[in-house]
Amino acid sequence: MTDDPVLFCLHFLGGSAREWRPLAAHLGPAARCVAIDLPGFGDAADQPGADVGAMADHVAARIRAERPGGPWLVAGNSMGAKVALALARRHEDGEEGLSGLAGLVLLAGSPPAPEPMAEERRQAMIAWIDADPETRRREAEAFVAANVGAPLDPEDHARTVEDVLRANPEAWKAWLTGGANEDWRARIGTLATPALVVSGAEDGDLGPEAQAALTLPHLARHRHVVARGAGHLLPLERPGALAALIRDFIAAPPGTGETPTLPPAFAALMGSERVNTRLRTALRERMREPDGPFCLAPEERATLAACLDRVLPQPGPGKIDLARRIDARLASGTGDGWRYAALPPDPQAYARALRSLDAAAAETHGRLFRDLAGHDQDALLDRAAAGRLPATPDGLAPELMTCWLEELRGEAVRTYLAHPAGLAAIGFTGIGAGGDDAEALPGYRLTGLDAREAWETPILETPILETSASTGDVR
Incomplete structure (x- = not known):
């Protein structure tokens, strides 16, 4: 413009x-x-x-x-x-x-x-x-x-x-x-x-x-x-x-x-009396894009985004910006309360691991990780998971890349499922287990195999998250 x-x-x-x-x-x-x-x-x-x-x-x-x-x-x-x-x-x-x-x-x-x-x-x-x-x-x-x-x-x-x-x-x-x-x-x-x-x-x-x-x-x-x-x-x-x-x-x-968008049925459930006010407030807050502070350099965030696209692919025209959310989490100093003792603190571990991926991509293909084709990115991630990436002075040691990639998998899934769009994508209806008056709205009455409550049937007709193309599994 x-x-x-x-x-x-x-x-x-x-x-x-x-x-x-x-x-x-x-x-x-x-x-x-x-x-x-x-x-x-x-x-x-x-x-x-x-x-x-x-x-x-x-x-x-x-x-x-x-x-x-x-x-x-x-x-x-x-x-x-x-x-x-x-x-x-x-x-x-x-x-x-x-x-x-x-x-x-x-x-x-x-x-x-x-x-x-x-x-x-x-x-x-x-x-x-x-x-x-x-x-x-x-x-x-x-x-x-x-x-x-x-x-x-x-x-x-x-x-x-x-x-x-x-x-x-x-x-x-x-x-x-x-x-x-x-x-x-x-x-x-x-x-x-x-x-x-x-x-x-x-x-x-x-x-x-x-x-x-x-x-x-x-x-x-x-x-x-x-x-x-x-x-x-x-x-x-x-x-x-x-x-x-x-x-x-x-x-x-x-x-x-x-x-990301939300299926109308899930949005209706989220706004209904089946979801208590405190949970609805938390879910709406999770839809808010973090506006900083951040700690990764722009090129590091771009490599993280490319990595997350392979670790946890998201179908559809809109997607949760996992890299932005993880970067904001790193800057906040919060987390799940533990890390591998051999790894440095999370912000350092992420920055160094991402530099290792870029260095390995440059050595193997002459380009940065984010510029590679998907199958080449998958091959590098497989090598990282096996501890077989080449050592680089400002990166993580090859054996520590295994630990970091395991941490990344867990963080990707946690971040994805914290967002209402992630819950909708897997057909999760547990947010409707009871409203502010839980006694008047019991969560589930039907417990048999494949039995669905009348209020949850349309929610479960949403598509399930696609898996990684290279492994057939969420990395």
Whole structure:
């Protein structure tokens, strides 16, 4: 992308263009924000409610009127994200006036599928929007408070409540009964437009597992970031952090399928009452990509990633970044509490072992380990496991490579299975063994061979992890 793109910003249900002021201030000259009031909201509250297609028409007209000369992006929070996805499809289909779209920023986004909202809550939201002024204000206050991970700045809170109150009730109801339930999965398909997806760890309906299950499968190029402690109104809760993420995204768009998706059935289980709150919080935290500190040099991390791809292959377009997670663990000084006495401390052992692999690859093939074909990498790992790599001055002794590789296997599996996507890949349903009221939700009643509970059957239909091509086993 070139410098100074235009960022068109679409708000959440009940929000307005004012939602984006803090983010625009933090972005500064990195991007020019053009915030748009969707039909029925903000300064467009005099307009009737619209479906997703009509809202996309409204935004497309504004984009054409702005006529951005360079690349432009669309940011959407919640409701606005579904409209952004529809615009991206129209851009990729070659619609006139929409060329130049360079990226999507989807914040706690409504997915192409119908939103996973409890019908009882939907009806309650529909009921109070037409209530008397006192009830509406009380419910609007509660609505804003329930959608953030921590209280907003008083001024931001008051302004957001006022936006909810000035929303056209017909537009509010049109979204809850129509737009939120529209199924755009077939129409959206898989988008090639790069996307930054951000979810709040404290978001109930559209949190990390919903994004990984319902939005990421439609994005061929994406990065998914989980915002710790945040809820649903991310532009108001985390404007500074979002600005930094957007600047990085503009500078370096993601490659193909950078973060893993979740099967919808597993995401539904994870969000259900069968999983207790403490466990769900831990699982969501494990979906968050570590943001440092790290201890390995970039070339060492690249060699570790190549090694892990052979030790524990991950099928599918998105995968867990095991190397990044292990590197963060090394920097933190935590671990499983033991190591081989002959090995140096973990950070040193990893760095030296990775240098040994690169040195052996250079000696044998004239290239670094990460640049070799898979079968050549497998051959070197087999030699390392047997203690037959050549000695190198700044590497591990050949006999210690055997110990290190055993440690790496265990760490790879532990790291993989700590992530919800890893649990889903092996069809693990144990997270649903009981909710906050364990007595009311016993884990398993059926214990016979091949017997499945009704609630776990779809979870177990997910594919099992592929094994190493060279050994027929997880290394």
